[in-house]
Amino acid sequence: MEIVKLVADLKSKISSYKSKGKSIGFVPTMGALHRGHLSLTKESVKNNDVTVVSIFVNPTQFNNPDDLKTYPRTITEDLDKLSAYQPDLIFIPEVEEIYPESDSRVFKFGHLDQVMEGKNRPGHFNGVAQVVSKLFNMVEPDNAYFGRKDFQQVAVIKQMVKDLHLSVSVVACPIIRETDGLAMSSRNLLLSLEERKNASKISETLFKARNLVPALSVIELRDWVIEEINKNPYLSVEYFEIVDDTKLLPIESWEDTNEKIGCITVQVGKVRLIDNVTF
Incomplete structure (x- = not known):
């Protein structure tokens, strides 16, 4: 389990893996990891030669500055939890690594990002598409794993992959719940x-x-x-x-x-x- 912080280093390691014909699984997260994230990691490790987990709190998908400020950040605990699953690379970039310049791209998803979360959080899914498309470009995964709790987000990402003609399979995994049924979420910590x-x-x-x-x-x-x-x-x-x-x-x-x-x-x-x- 190796920690990488720079895009250049990440791409170099991915290039080395791909030159050996290894399949790449990817689990993008914003940290504050729970059993839901870990189930995605487990699935990726099981089905790919190499697994990359990213931990990055993406500022462009927060339409509420206070929400970004209070989002839980628990890097030390996250790394400890991931060690039990042994993903190959942990990508923990600073904001400047992902956004060396402001990202002005505007994605159009038709109805998909205009209802429910899209309607109540204007700009949220555009920010999601910005960061996920960047991460896909950096990691070049064969398979990317997301939880079904974020059902609308999965639909938007699948549409983005189709629109951009990306060669990645988006895998939606079951919701992981607490013993009392509450869907696991990093926000539960708040x-x-x-x-x-x-x-x-x-x-x-x-x-x-x-x-x-x-x-x-x-x-x-x-x-x-x-x-x-x-x-x-x-x-x-x-x-x-x-x-x-x-x-x-x-x-x-x-x-x-x-x-x-x-x-x-x-x-x-x-x-x-x-x-x-x-x-």
Whole structure:
């Protein structure tokens, strides 16, 4: 497990691996690693000759400066956790390495980045596309691993790969949850004890909602989930949408598409938590 901080050094090592015909797996992260990130690392190590994990808090995807400032940074603990999985390279660049100049690129994803997170966090997915496209160019992975908790982000990255004609396979891996069902997130570290205790109501409600299909209509179920979570004084639903799993368009009937995804964002105190469930 080798730590690399400079792009030039990273590219040199990747070039050496590729000259030997080795496959490259890549796990991009913003640090504050949990079992979700580690499951992606494990999957990459299992299925590739070489695994690269990046730790970089990307400033261009934060539309709220306070959110960027308070995002947890735990490099020492992250490296300790990764050591159990032995990825080959850990890329930990400074902002100036990734953005030697301001990135003015504007990506167009049509409907994909205009709904849900895109609607509520203007510019967020453009920032994601900026950094992920840069990292893909630096790492040149054969496979890149992302968690399904960020379902909309995965859809956007897949579209970006298609639009830019990149030769990388985007692998979406299952959501990893705490014992009480809460989807693992680096932001969970920012919750108070009482907020953390009540945050499990999010997944609990989503799981109950699956049992109400098709007894309730799509609209009835959407309203039920929002009302059920908002009953908790610690929680406030920002949005809950039931969409198809490819174009992320809202569905009107349970017969509209083969796979339906319920995507939610909930404000817990000052912390935004996202989750989703397949119906």
